[in-house]
Amino acid sequence: MNERLNVYEEKMKKTMGNLDGELGAIRAGRANPNVLNKIKVDYYGTPTPIQQVANVSVPEARMIQIQPWEKNMLKVIEKAIQVSDLGINPTNDGTMIRLVFPELTEERRKELVKDVKKKGEAAKVAIRNIRRDGNDMLKKLKGTDVSEDEIKDMENELQKLTDKYVKEADKSVENKSKEVMTV
Secondary structure, three states: OOHHHHHHHHHHHHHHHHHHHHHHOOOOOOOOHHHHOOOEEEEOOEEEEHHHOEEEEEEEOOEEEEEEOOOOHHHHHHHHHHHOOOOOOOEEOOOOEEEEOOOOOHHHHHHHHHHHHHHHHHHHHHHHHHHHHHHHHHHHOOOOOOOHHHHHHHHHHHHHHHHHHHHHHHHHHHHHHHHHHOO
């Protein structure tokens, strides 16, 4: 692979990492600790992920248990979850917080699948934009010490990269959609 294209492949990898992160945060009826990834709590003046101030476990298929390492963090974590867009009310028993995920309705599952597909499309658009940036860079090479054949080869390589990551995005969307629709 031509090192001029490494920058673009890195950007495509980041786009996929971002997509996987977004899809991981979509709850699919089963309890998945990843839904907490975007929620930060105030830990001595620093916004900190819940996983760094508490033990997060999944004792049952539809429940997440959060046990803070410091008792004074209970209320802070509870409040952070309540103001987040998680849509689940935490129960606090004085030592730990439990999040019970309701069974998703068919309608809600379909909405989630639409959301998953929208995120997948956005990732594919981003990947294609990266390809366009790469092609623009290659066009600027015309008339330099790089031969027409080398430029053509790099354009083909860039297209192969684009196809590979678009296919990967489709696969991620398909897997998440299946997960969401599985009752």
